[in-house]
Amino acid sequence: MPRFAEMICDGMRSRGHAASxxxxxxxxxxxxxxxxxxxxxxxxxxxxxxxxxxxxxxxxAYPQDTLFVFTDQALGMWVPHFQHRPHVIHCHDLLALRSALGEFPQNPTSATGKQYQSLIRKGFSTGEHFISVSEKTRTDLHRLIDKTPITSKVVYNGLNGDFKPLDPAESSRRLAEHLRPGDQHGFLMHIGGNQWYKNRPGVIELYRRYCEITADPLPLWMIGTPPNEKLMQAAQSVPANGDVRFLPGLSDEQVIAAYNLAKLFLFPSLEEGFGWPIAEAMACGTAVLTTDAAPMNEVGAEAAIYHRRMETGAEDTWARDGAQLIADFLAQPAAARQEGIDAGLSNARRFNPTQTISQYEEVYRQVLESYHSDSPRKAHS
Incomplete structure (x- = not known):
């Protein structure tokens, strides 16, 4: 969130606004x-x-024409202090709140955690102006605050980094310390933390099944947070012909290079607020296999390969079917794979950061004008 706040401040300053x-x-x-x-x-x-x-x-002390921007709905406990001043609340995901309400039994919340989320919900529910990162997040927001806000816009995240196709030699140079002979034909890739909704155990299970039906499987690169003990144990169940690599601590430049060298990006999340890595991978010219559920299919649009959401009790058939999707994609002729990659590159242009900042600015202007006009404030959605 500090990085997101910095991006907004820099964007507004570049358009001549004062921001702090x-x-x-x-x-x-x-x-x-x-x-x-x-x-x-x-x-x-x-x-x-x-x-x-x-x-x-x-x-x-702040002038009356000041707009107060909450960069995350998790700052909701402070919204009541500003509810009578021009304000906008950015909503990223409501997964922690939904967990506290018991919507995700696989992610129980402690008693103090429930109280904390209740404070956040009670606070941001007093707000009137919101920007959500996806239609899915906006739908959840309206359900959880039980009202229609005056302003409720969807603005997709802009890519926050130099995500683009690279020359293979440049990608290899950036990753020279990590590349092994087995990576020469590419690899499968996942990026994320150990949060329950990222479904890292599901990624390992997909890979295990893929190794069972493929004589010479590609390696799997697991980038992001160091694995927990459960994930390490899952990796040990992969057949001997497979190779699971955990690569924490990569730089931004190395992550972009990894996207470029990957043959297929696996992102079978159970839930997301947006699904930034889908857009990042596509912007780097990498095919994406993700979950056929909102907001993942909202971000991937027509350019991703989709697999149903993993359900409790049906993990085995889910992994088996997903492994076949991986094998089928990799068996396609190069021209067919390139067609999907080109579709992904085109789709990724929707997440232009300059366009995102411009859309933020327009919403901010509308909200400020609504507070300083003589006409009653009307809903914008």
Whole structure:
């Protein structure tokens, strides 16, 4: 979120607007603490006890034509302080809140976590102006706040990086320390963390099944957060002809190079708010296999290969069918694969960052004008 906030500030400044950030500073959470758990509660004290006082002392100093932009709906507990001033709330995903409401039994939430999410929901529900990253997120938002906001726009994320096709030699140079002889014909790739909805165990199971039906399978690169113990154990079940590689800590330049060298990007998420890696892979000229559910199919449009969502109790048939999709894609003639890649490159142009900032600016202008006009504020959706 700090990176997203910086992107908005830079974009607005480049268009001649003044922009600054207001956030809860670390005060008591800077004090030494014996455990991470204690530090978490110290951060809560900064956020809930100290920061509201800072808001109260500063709010009236801002000119009346100031727009307050909440860069994440998770900042919702502070929205009530600003609800009578021009404001816009960016909504990325509502998965933590939906988990706290029991919508995802596979991801139970602690009692304190439920209280925290309740505070967030109660806070942002007082807001009136929202920008969601996908139609799916907007639908969830309207359901969870139980009202129609005055403003509720969908603006797709812009690609936040130099994602583009590279010369293979340049990609290999960037990844020289990681490439092995077995990678010379390309590899399958996934990127993400260990969050439940990223479905990393499902990726491993897909790969295991693919190795069972393929004599000479491509390696699998798992990029992102270091694997947990469960994922390491799953990787050990892969047949001997397979090769699962965990590559945490790659630089942005190396990630772009990996997208370029991958033959197929696997992204069978159970849920997402948007699904940024789908657009990133396509922008690098890489085919994508993802889940045929919103918002993944909203981002992939007609350019992705789709597989049904993995359901509890049906993991085996899901993995077997998905493995066949992988094998069938890789067996296609080069011309057919290139046709899909070209479709992905065209689709990725929808996520132009300049266009995204321009759409933000237009919504911001509309909201400000609605507060400073004599006519009643009307809904925009």
């Amino acid at each position: 950030t207001l956030t809860a500073p670390a005060v008591v959470s800077r004090l030494p603490s014996p455990t991470p758990g204690v530090r978490k509660w110290l951060r809560y004290f900064d956020q809930f006890a100290l920061f509201p006082r800072r808001i109260a002392s500063k709010l009236n």
